[in-house]
Amino acid sequence: MSSYVTEQRKRILEILKNSSERLFTVEELAEMLSCEGISLSTVYRTINRLYSKGLVRRTAIDGSRKFAYQYIDDEHCTEHLHLSCTQCGKIFHLENDISSNLIKQIQQKNNFLIDNSKTLLRGICDRCK
């Protein structure tokens, strides 16, 4: 399976990368790119591709049928888990040793393979407490 680097794919990834602190719905991306002639179906196809490759994180939005996507910014992000504050929405990194230790334990005890890119530990952050 080959993989072309097209203008469309470059632009979509660029937007996600440039605002890796926030989440986008497909609709939002498509709207931003419609003036450049990029279609909704291309955004869907591209975001699905990025998601299955583990390059973006996906979250269901309450009170909506939509998902929101966020670029997973550094190469090291897949090495650890993330904390997501349910109050302010901010994302925090969990230290590698804690993450890998947990992942190893779950692997051994439950024979379950955690996917870091699809997991968010949800709760309340320091500031929001």
Add this chain to the structure above:
Amino acid sequence: MSSYVTEQRKRILEILKNSSERLFTVEELAEMLSCEGISLSTVYRTINRLYSKGLVRRTAIDGSRKFAYQYIDDEHCTEHLHLSCTQCGKIFHLENDISSNLIKQIQQKNNFLIDNSKTLLRGICDRCK
């Protein structure tokens, strides 16, 4: 806001409670209840109601547009974290000691308070591997 106890609501909650270890899609519930004359829209309306009340947990199933719902059995479920298979949608329990140990570590290191009822560790289960 009042709240009627109807036969339909009773039956839906009963099914969820009686199999609180597993997840149901709305379609599955509706199919189980169709012979009793309970309609799809009632199942949707009821499950949405339960979800907004925090009585059921919701999980997106990868490779599907559907959500799966699971009854939250307060006494036992809030004590530990859960593993959710992104393939089959099944939910597994993470042992209490691993959960509480993780939660304690995150509390100390990040000053972040994990909410077990809103957190799902996502990945691939033994059978789907």
Add this chain to the structure above:
DNA sequence: TTGCGTGCAAAGGTTTTGCATGGCA
């Protein structure tokens, strides 16, 4: 040149909603 990617429009699947009727409190 070859085969994948794209845009468009249409189809597909899921969820919500309007309305008349029925039922709980």
Add this chain to the structure above:
DNA sequence: TGCCATGCAAAACCTTTGCACGCAA
């Protein structure tokens, strides 16, 4: 009795797909 809930069908909504054409490698 007064609302709220339900069933049905239609609408709304989000996502995927078929097809012809364009473009990257």
